[in-house]
Amino acid sequence: MPAEHSRSIxxxxxxxxxxxxxxxxxxxxxxxxxxxxxxxxxxxxAAFVVAGAVFLIGALFLLLQWAVVALVEAGLSAAMxxxxxxxxxxxxxxxxxxxxxxxxxPSAVLPERTLNQIxxxxxxxxxxxx
Numbered sequence: 001m002p003a004e005h006s007r008s009i010x011x012x013x014x015x016x017x018x019x020x021x022x023x024x025x026x027x028x029x030x031x032x033x034x035x036x037x038x039x040x041x042x043x044x045x046a047a048f049v050v051a052g053a054v055f056l057i058g059a060l061f062l063l064l065q066w067a068v069v070a071l072v073e074a075g076l077s078a079a080m081x082x083x084x085x086x087x088x089x090x091x092x093x094x095x096x097x098x099x100x101x102x103x104x105x106p107s108a109v110l111p112e113r114t115l116n117q118i119x120x121x122x123x124x125x126x127x128x129x130x
Contacts (some may be wrong), residue, residue, distance in 0.1 A: 027118050034111035045103025048096050055093030062086030 099111040 023121055027114060027121065030117065031111045031114040034114050038111065041103055045100045048103065050100075052093045052096030052098075052100060055089050055096060056059030058094055059086050059089035062089060 017042055062082060063086045064088055069079040071081055
């Protein structure tokens with residue numbers, strides 16, 4: 001009877017190790033999927049930054065055009081209209097860059113859900129083995 005008892009303990013321990021290995025594989029797949037999701041968010045942030053940069057380049061062009069028009073014309077109507085459009089472009093560009101910067105935060109890339117799940121699984125495995 002003691003030999004059967006020791007075999008069943010070895011069988012249980014072997015099965016627990018196999019389940020732990022399966023769990024680790026699943027957790028790594030989950031981490032990979034979560035990282036892919038976070039990288040997509042980073043790409044969106046980068047697109048906002050690029051869009052903001054495009055608006056700022058346009059704003060710079062308009063500001064330069066405003067300076068030329070202001071010097072050539074003595075009246076403010078055309079120059080002032082150009083200046084107002086340039087300032088609006090600056091504002092839009094800055095808003096896009098700020099929105100993009102928030103999405104480019106390095107902490108946004110961490111697979112938090114997976115890390116929490118791995119910690120819980122590790123604690124549960126430790127409880128079961130002890």
